[in-house]
Amino acid sequence: MNKSPAQDSGTPRTRIQRAKNEVILEAALTVFAREGFRGATLDRIAAEAGLSKPNLLYYFPSKDAIYEALLQGLLTTWLDPLRALDPQGDPVEEILAYVRRKLEMARDYPRESRLFAGEILRGAPLIRPVLETELRRMVDDSAALIARWQGEGRLAEVDPRHLLFSIWAQTQHYADFATQVQSVLGQDDFDGAAAHLDRVFRRLLTP
């Protein structure tokens, strides 16, 4: 059992380690997102990262560990936009901005979106605990804010939680189902998507 430098402490110490860690997670993201957890192989990840397989396992103790590190590392970033809802802002515009940001993320970080989609499709074996605590808390908080806005008559009456599902479903669709979207449209159409979602939610939320 080689001492993995990543095991010594939660975070890699030296510049080289941080760099290699980055390279590996980058490669792993590409491969896991494309092939799923079971479909991904250390061989492919190593090749993608330009490393030998044992060298990969020098930095991470196992395939599982790479996958976990990846998910954990991305989760915060992934949920960040929701935290940016400003209670002081204009309700409709705040939510529309959130939709826009989520759609931009689907465009700019499709691998991340697909990684999460794959994890949840399989029953979220790894991140279910996070979903049931952190995500649920965040949703509760946001739902409370939305309900308050609705109580003030500044937002149409919609179930706040299902509203969030609607936002997630439609924005992430453009990343997760990109293949289908392209097959149907012949191309990507993020501008069209943006305009469409703006209309959908403006109609829905304007009191």
Next chain:
Amino acid sequence: MNKSPAQDSGTPRTRIQRAKNEVILEAALTVFAREGFRGATLDRIAAEAGLSKPNLLYYFPSKDAIYEALLQGLLTTWLDPLRALDPQGDPVEEILAYVRRKLEMARDYPRESRLFAGEILRGAPLIRPVLETELRRMVDDSAALIARWQGEGRLAEVDPRHLLFSIWAQTQHYADFATQVQSVLGQDDFDGAAAHLDRVFRRLLTP
């Protein structure tokens, strides 16, 4: 070497063969939907079907073949509701009915939904040709109908194709992301979802 009956002709001959085929595809659906293509093993499928592995391969020549048969067989059923849009009906009600049907399918056939989601997530290696022909044609047809309705002033102006994406995304979300939905809500809530989606699309589509 015995030839698989499925190889001799496209469709199994005897009643027994048809029955076994059904059993296998049922089992395969369960396993592929839960574990993904790479995560599924013939052993699990065989166990789920109550057959021996070689017997499984007597009916289907390979794992790939089972997966393909499954996808091909489901595709038609899966897309059926879209064909049910009645040009003679009331536009808003027709589309709302479609939304409702899709949501019911997400509730009643979550395995199918997840199977397709998994296939498309991985880049649709198998059904991309179908997407690019059959699905695209169907979407084009539906889009034409919707555009006609809009031209007649009976439906609000929304991009017809993105409208379909919105419907698919939001309804299938309740199957594909069920784990997340349950983690956030503590339970399923199809009635809530139905009411919510009715509101979303009624608001959006009413001229």
Next chain:
Amino acid sequence: MNKSPAQDSGTPRTRIQRAKNEVILEAALTVFAREGFRGATLDRIAAEAGLSKPNLLYYFPSKDAIYEALLQGLLTTWLDPLRALDPQGDPVEEILAYVRRKLEMARDYPRESRLFAGEILRGAPLIRPVLETELRRMVDDSAALIARWQGEGRLAEVDPRHLLFSIWAQTQHYADFATQVQSVLGQDDFDGAAAHLDRVFRRLLTP
């Protein structure tokens, strides 16, 4: 995961399975005794058994399982002679007969002796539970019998448990340390050993 026939039931059903199981355990005994658990490889066991490695694992789910099956299967046989002490017999002769039998086992089943020796040398990771229950009980019983004999004045006073250790140590020595014995004597000398041990214990035990 291939269904191992050995997993379906505790004991293999068909003649072929029983035969293969035998062959494998035979081969494993040879290899494990010679190389130790860690030193033994499935490759060598498979080669020794004349099977392919995956075929080996068709009959036993893992290397550990082979080793466990081997130990469990041998334990009873190994301890049998102790059970043969006859309370009705002549004390000295009974014990001398036991010594002789144990020595014969060391001669005829040296691999078994070395297998156990290796297991215990490493701290008995697997069979400690058995040692602490079954073996201990057997030793307690035998010790009681010996003590009774001693109480009746038919056997010299010797700590019964340490007496058993003396017997085990000296008889098994001719199997476990055969290499050393041969190096020193230039050959095996079971007859000499038998005569020697007979003298040792006759001297010790005659009241």
Next chain:
Amino acid sequence: MNKSPAQDSGTPRTRIQRAKNEVILEAALTVFAREGFRGATLDRIAAEAGLSKPNLLYYFPSKDAIYEALLQGLLTTWLDPLRALDPQGDPVEEILAYVRRKLEMARDYPRESRLFAGEILRGAPLIRPVLETELRRMVDDSAALIARWQGEGRLAEVDPRHLLFSIWAQTQHYADFATQVQSVLGQDDFDGAAAHLDRVFRRLLTP
């Protein structure tokens, strides 16, 4: 490429080198005795020694080399007590003292005992040459002394070589099979063992 100091000459030069050598051999003894040659890893030895793996291999060229150095270094010490048989002493007491010393060594140096036991169990791949020359010579010498004592009527007639085997077997048993002894007795019992062995050999050897 730096040369290992151990390669340049048979013995390390500086104080530091000698100290490190000691530390490594100490650690190796612990690990090899517990896990066997194949079960031991350089990682564990390095960890036990508080060194890095490459640093370990700076002092010893290979795993084999560590093992060899260990065995070679211990052999002399291990056989020393036999050399202490005093031709001028009282035969019975001399041998009883030897027994006692050997038992003390089993108590105080169980790792050494187990190391040798493991080596011989595997067929003594490394020290067989030593056994066949040095050990054999020593046994021959001691046997001659014992025979002389017997010829003088000062010692009962017992095969001298098998007598030595009896001593080794029974004393080392308390180290090599300590796990079994503890399982049966619930504890160690060196005093009991000492008394027992004293009785065994006094009975056996008193003319």
Next chain:
DNA sequence: GATGAATGAGAATTCATTCAT
């Protein structure tokens, strides 16, 4: 001297598929 990094050669195990009956 010392160590972080890297690797080739295994080793156990999995799995789709084939064979023989």
Next chain:
DNA sequence: AATGAATGAATTCTCATTCAT
């Protein structure tokens, strides 16, 4: 039709050893 048996090609992971600094 059905299945027990068998296997080659992966796939994950380990480990002694080497490299570079």
